[in-house]
Amino acid sequence: MYVRILLGISLCLAVVSLAKADKIVEFRRDVQPVLQTHCIECHGPEKAKNDFRVDDPEMMSYYVEPGDLESSSLWSDYLITDDPDMKMPPANSTHHKGMTAAELALIKMWIEEGAEHDWSTPTTETEKVEVEVEAATPVSALSTPYKVWLFQGLFHPAMTHLPVGLLSISLVFLVLSKFGGSSFESAAFHCLWVGALGACMACLSGWSYAAHEGYSLSFSLDNNIDRHRWLGVILAVGALALIPVAYKAVKNEEGGGKMKLGWLLGSLVIAMCVSIVGFQGGELVYGEGHYEKEFDHLFLSDDAAVEAEPTVEVEEVAETESSE
Template structure:
């Protein structure tokens, strides 16, 4: 019995010694680092800071990349009206030099493109216009804003006008409009057709005024009929022109820009329309009173109107087909077409042309 007690006592002492000398080995307590032991018990270890290289996409630390982020937006929403085939107001989004004239790098508030066109409350100044799916989505505006804030970098090898297969997303459809708005927009599309009536009628009327000097019997009734029909059609064509201009994304009537050809074209057309109405009143009063002085007055006025409507029509043709339209026709007639051509490198193929092998 004594031997058992002594053996049990020795075993107990040995176990206590092992536990007291090596507690971590017995209970598998994890080793603490110096940082953990020095930290306060209430503090938690913070995660490692993200490396700047995870967010910056180039050596300058810019997040937005033009070719990847900005070019698809310009291609989908702006290239149709401001591209190589058509450049309204001489603005081309595929030409960095021209587009950057509307941008102040690193200064969003001074960037006309963003403040006056992309985010304006004026629907007539909004780009793209509501009839073409405007305004841009908030995510697209955020990309453009960030791009400008980061310096509006436009790489030398950047390409906007590319083939259809490279377009990443189609333009957003136009928003719904009320019936009066749809009717107003609908009739505007007849402006290119109706504008020929006042141009032809007023010029024919002026021609018969001149012929009436030699043959008086054709110098009054025919010019008067042309003035009546030409004046009325001038008013209608002008009204359609205002609607069509809004549909094509040009500014509102209250926008004054003396450097814009569209400004002069629209208001010159308005002067012709108002002048036609005034001359119609003068002609009718002169015919009713059989006044020779009033008859001479409206005939002279018709000659002036014919010259004005010819100039306005010519300007409209240049806006639609380019300033080189008639000179090109003359060069074709004279057989010197190649003299007016200059080689241009790097012209992108039209969007509707397939890639040639």
């Protein structure tokens, strides 16, 4: 029964996510103020360095690939690069501090959602005020409880290790209980409930960390942050729902055999969710396709082939010398 409940919750959340897959970022409301603040001075109608203007959709299309963050040179080559000569805004500009994390998050989400560009020039004083509003709320305007909420979210990357480790080892102990008896089964149960509570804490810190980084609440599956966010919620809810199933199996109550089977199946689902959520978290930190790129770099790149060539040459020389 509990397994069915778990699957039902997952299905409902997925349906809600698809039903509300509207775009979060509006160009004029969210992105244009950022470009107006940091870019228009050097890349606008009055001055266009390198013949590039951020208010021109055709020119922007040369640097932005809608829906493809990695192929968008505006993002990878100019906004998040470590090269000080390429970094925008440049260090010697009037905006040398660059964009905030919240502003970068808006640009990132804008590109992922299709990079619609409908630049509108304000014609009235009211519109000018709206366009010039900063995307990020000043810290001084935040309440103390909200600041505490944002600050504790910074511990999210560290807090995820607890539920990941415990929920994973719970499955291992459960499998070992087939051979080692009730002691392993008891250990699996305790790892489960502690890991489930840890998953809930990681979810809470993750929500505040997302707010700290400038991500708004949404139900879209079109971007990594929402997929990571909602699968993490499903993981926490599923782990909690599995606790009473495991308890009945440990206590050998009526139907304990079926409960243990349900516990095992649920643990396998939880382990799969843990793996996917962890993978998504890695991509949020290092960028999409990070693992594939690193694999290609280490095993399939030309550098690997070049490194292998000298070995062949040395062997050939050795064989030649020995024959002589």
